[in-house]
Amino acid sequence: MDFLQVSRVWYMFFNVLVVVLCLMFLKLFLRCRIFPVLAQKKLRENGFIGPPPSFPLGNLNDMKKLKMALVKVEKSKSSTIINHDIHSIALPHFARWQQQYGKVFVYWLGIEPFVYIADPEFLSVMSKGVMGKSWGKPNVFKKDREPMFGTGLVMVEGDDWTRHRHIITPAFAPLNLKVMTNMMVESTSNMLDRWGKQINSGNPEFDMESEIIGTAGEIIAKTSFGVTGENGTQVLKNLRAVQFALFNSNRYVGVPFSNILSYKQTHKAKELGREIDDLLLSFINKRKRALVEGDDQGHDLLGMLLKADHKGMFTASELVDECKTFFFAGHETTALALTWTFMLLAIHPEWQNKIREEIKQVIGDSEIEYNKLAGLKKMSWVMNEVLRLYPPAPNAQRQARQDIEVNGRVIPNGANIWIDVVAMHHDPELWGDDVNEFKPERFDGDLYGGCKNKMGFLPFGFGGRMCIGRNLTTMEYKIVLSLVLSRFEISVSPGYRHSPTYMLSLRPGYGLPLIIRPL
Numbered sequence: 001m002d003f004l005q006v007s008r009v010w011y012m013f014f015n016v017l018v019v020v021l022c023l024m025f026l027k028l029f030l031r032c033r034i035f036p037v038l039a040q041k042k043l044r045e046n047g048f049i050g051p052p053p054s055f056p057l058g059n060l061n062d063m064k065k066l067k068m069a070l071v072k073v074e075k076s077k078s079s080t081i082i083n084h085d086i087h088s089i090a091l092p093h094f095a096r097w098q099q100q101y102g103k104v105f106v107y108w109l110g111i112e113p114f115v116y117i118a119d120p121e122f123l124s125v126m127s128k129g130v131m132g133k134s135w136g137k138p139n140v141f142k143k144d145r146e147p148m149f150g151t152g153l154v155m156v157e158g159d160d161w162t163r164h165r166h167i168i169t170p171a172f173a174p175l176n177l178k179v180m181t182n183m184m185v186e187s188t189s190n191m192l193d194r195w196g197k198q199i200n201s202g203n204p205e206f207d208m209e210s211e212i213i214g215t216a217g218e219i220i221a222k223t224s225f226g227v228t229g230e231n232g233t234q235v236l237k238n239l240r241a242v243q244f245a246l247f248n249s250n251r252y253v254g255v256p257f258s259n260i261l262s263y264k265q266t267h268k269a270k271e272l273g274r275e276i277d278d279l280l281l282s283f284i285n286k287r288k289r290a291l292v293e294g295d296d297q298g299h300d301l302l303g304m305l306l307k308a309d310h311k312g313m314f315t316a317s318e319l320v321d322e323c324k325t326f327f328f329a330g331h332e333t334t335a336l337a338l339t340w341t342f343m344l345l346a347i348h349p350e351w352q353n354k355i356r357e358e359i360k361q362v363i364g365d366s367e368i369e370y371n372k373l374a375g376l377k378k379m380s381w382v383m384n385e386v387l388r389l390y391p392p393a394p395n396a397q398r399q400a401r402q403d404i405e406v407n408g409r410v411i412p413n414g415a416n417i418w419i420d421v422v423a424m425h426h427d428p429e430l431w432g433d434d435v436n437e438f439k440p441e442r443f444d445g446d447l448y449g450g451c452k453n454k455m456g457f458l459p460f461g462f463g464g465r466m467c468i469g470r471n472l473t474t475m476e477y478k479i480v481l482s483l484v485l486s487r488f489e490i491s492v493s494p495g496y497r498h499s500p501t502y503m504l505s506l507r508p509g510y511g512l513p514l515i516i517r518p519l
């Protein structure tokens, strides 16, 4: 090849490279600038306005500033005040924007538009025309939370969602849950014995949040995939570490190339995710072999799925994703429902007594039996009231996979939807003037607690995608609460600082120190 030929090849290569780079740049420009501008125009034409976004952060900076301002105000306040009017404390940006733009508006996470909804009437009309399988889950979260949920039930869409939901639903049937009673009693009793020892040694103060999260983690690992012992500890450790890497950091979800900015955490979460997958996969394979040999005694959700799944409806990796999903969707939510319950009962000893009385009547001195739990009616009111005031899942999310018309306005295909459950649960127009008071009796004979619109009370979401684990949660809630209140009385420690904080879920910002005394 002479010099002329070589330089011609280089010239062509260079030209191709320039074209490829230009195409890549064009694609990027379209995705990051043109499409968001077009989406904003379309939303505005349909009457959806909101705080003006900037490029590339959207409204993330405003959110941060409002949060910082709140932290300053909070620091100047007395720490002893426990106020249940928490919307502007936990979600100050939404509270502020609601005052300016009403109960439906648009805000931006980076280049992703979110239609914010705190109006149950709007929500009701919007969701009427869309079936469970036709809803999307925001792609931006799907990608971000891949190590936690993979393509499990929380994230899957379309016909795949119908298939997953259809296979999984029977695993949560009452007969299957019944056999988990002993697993829950055992883990809770171990925790209470530990408390007894600590109290006897002269220290009656406990951080209830971490106590309950530890026990709920153990319970969900046992009831979901039967993991105990050393394997169980390792899986639990990794699962928590993934969550920590993803959510205890200041990440810019929705901002182009944000993964590079938070490369360390994202990479760590992915690595841990892969380790969890390997651990669970080896565990699942072992269980599959045991099942074939007629030797699987697992009364957990995985056991139910494996038994129902003998025709191979789920692949091994789908089973792994479902196990992770059960853990992440079910562990902290249940733990937080209990944690907030203990806070509320600690400041309302009269309700501790009422429930204790009910436990005596319904369960007496006998062992806890699944069939008796339904008789704990007042406890159900308390659970509902806690989920209303402090919903562990403070929002529900969707993504439109088609244009959706709501009262003549169109939510365009691709727009994300953010339903603010905390706002609706604290809206005096829906609940009346006593909206921010702890009044479990509002649920006496009324599943919606007197809310003026049934879509205004959504602790477990709505429509076909409503939480599949709500019966499991109710069972665990009642078992743990019955065992704790039968042995102990609780009060708030002077060290408690009331600061409900949004961190994917709604949790106490500084833990929940409580004083526990044997009865």
Ligand code: HEM
Pocket (backbone or CB within 6 Å): 153, 154, 155, 165, 224, 325, 326, 327, 329, 330, 331, 333, 334, 337, 391, 392, 393, 395, 396, 397, 458, 459, 460, 461, 462, 463, 464, 465, 466, 467, 468, 469, 470, 472, 473
């Ligand atoms: C207090 C406890 C719990 C709360 C507050 C809660 C709340 C929620 C909410 C708000 C949703 C979204 C619904 C929607 O988008 O409309 C959901 C979905 C889901 N939850 Fe729960 N949950 C709890 C416990 C559990 C438990 C114990 C499990 C399983 C072990 C579980 C598994 C799931 C799954 C798999 C989904 C996705 C359902 C689907 O998209 O088809 N949850 N939950």
